[in-house]
Amino acid sequence: MIAQPRILHLRQPATEPTCEESYRSLRILIVNWRCPRNPQAGGAETHLHQIARRLVAWGHRVTVLCSGWQSGNCTEAIDGVIYRRIGTDRSFLWRYRRVYRQLCNYVRFDLVIDDISKIPLAVPAIHQAKRIAWCHHIHGPMLYRQLPAPLAWWIARRERQIPDLYRDVPILAVSRSTHDELATLGVPAHHLGYVPNGVDIQTIQSHRTTKSRTPLLVYLGRLQRYKNVDCVIRAFARIRAATPSAQLVILGRGEDEQRLRNLARQICPEGIDFCGYVDDAIKYRTLSRAWVVMASSMKEGWGICILEANAVGTPVVASNVPGHRDAIAHDRTGLLYPFDDDATMARQITDLLVDRERLAAFRQQGRLWAERFSWERSAVEFLLWVEHFHPELGSVIPQHLRYSLLRHHPRIPLPKPQCQIAVESPLFATAALARR
DSSP, X not given: OOXXXXXXXXXXXXXOOSSOOXXXXXXXXXXXXXXXXXXXXXXXXXXXXXXXXXXXXTTOEEEEEEEOOTTOOSEEEETTEEEEEESOTTTHHHHHHHHHHHHHHHSOOSEEEEEESSSOOOOOOOTTOEEEEEEOOOOGGGHHHHSOHHHHHHHHHHHHTHHHHTTTSOEEESSHHHHHHHHHHTOOGGGEEEOOOOOOHHHHHTTOOOOOSSOEEXXXXXXXXXXXXXXXXXXXXXXHHHOTTOEEEXXXXXXXXXXXXXXXXXXXXXXXXXXXXXXXXXXXXXXXXOSEEEEOOSOOSOOHHHHHHHHTTOXXXXXXXXXXXXXXXXXXXXXXXXXXXXXXXXXXXXXXXXXXXXXXXXXXXXXXXXXXXXXXXXXXXXXXXXXHHOGGGOOOSOHHHHHHHHHTSOOOOOXXXXXXXXXXXXXXXXXXXXXX
C-alpha cells in the first residue's frame, strides 16, 4: 500500500513580523544534466531555474553544474545563478564527478541538490554538505520508445536502484504521481516529500489576448517519440473532418519533427502549421488565442504547459498518464483520455468546440486553478522541506515570506473531480513546517 504524501503544517504567526528576522544564507550547488539554455532543455530545466533564481533573490548563492553543448559558454550567470558547464549530454555522466569534487573543495557548500531528471546521478557526499534530491518522474518503459534497447535497459535498471543509490538522501517529487512511483520502488516514506511546479502567472497573463475567430488547437512541447505527437495529428485529422475551419499549431522542435511532418502531409495536408521553437511572448499569445491545447505524452513529471494554458483561459485535453493527471482537474479545467486513443481525444475536443457554455466554464475554472500555483510558493515550500530534513541548517527562509505564505495564501480545497481518473493536486501549504 502506498503511503499518502505528507503535508507538514506551519503554525500561524500571531502577529505580522515588524522586522526581518535573521536567517541563514546558504551556498547551494545543484547538479543537473542540462541548463535552461541548452537546445534540448525541457520542463526539468525550467523548474530548476525558476526555483534557483528565487533562491538567489532571497540571499542564497546558487551554482549549477550541468552539461554543455557546442556553442555554449563554459560559465555563465543567468539571473544571478552561476552555471558551470562541462562536456556534453553524452559525456556529462562520466566527467561531472571530477569537477564536482573540485568545486566542493574550493567552495564549502551547505547544500547539494541532485536533480534526477535524466539518469539518476547519485551525487556523492563531500565534506559536511547536506544533500537533497529533486525527482521529476520515473521513465520506466518509456525509455524503450526513445532510446536503443541496451541503453534503455541500463537507465531503467538504475532507476530501480534509486532506493539504494539515495538511501541517505531525502527526495522531493514534483507531483503526487512521481511521489507514488518512488514509494512503489521502495523509497521510505520518511525520506519523501513533494512540492508541485509553478507558473509565472503575472508574466503569462500580461500576454493574454482575444481568442481566434475560428477553432485554433495548439500542441506545445518537444517533438520526441515519447511525446506521442502522432496521436495529436491523427486526432486533428478527425476533428478537421467534423470542423473544417479548425487549425492546429505545433510549437516545439525535436528529433521526431521530420517524421511528424511527413505524417501530417499524408493524413491531413491542410490545417497543420509547424512553428518550431518560439520565444515566451509568442508562446503565451498563441496559448491565449487557442480554444484547446492538446497533450499526448506517454508520461510527464508535471504538466507546466498545461498550467500555462490554463493561466490564459485555455482548457487542455491530455492523455491520462502520470503528470497530466496531477496538472488537470478532470472535467473542470480540461479532460483526460486513454493514452494513444486518438478517436476519444478527437471526440472530446469536437464536443467541447460545439458546447460553448462548457468551454467557457473550463476557461474560468482553468484560470482559478492556475492561480493556485506559483514559483514563489514552490521555492518557499522547497526551503521548508530543507528545514524539515536538515534542521541543523537552521532557519533558511526570510520571515516575511514564511508569514506571507500562510496569511495571504491559505490552503484552498480543490474542486472535486467527477470521475476517478483525476488526482487531487498536491499541497498548497504543503511543505509548511513550524520553526521551534
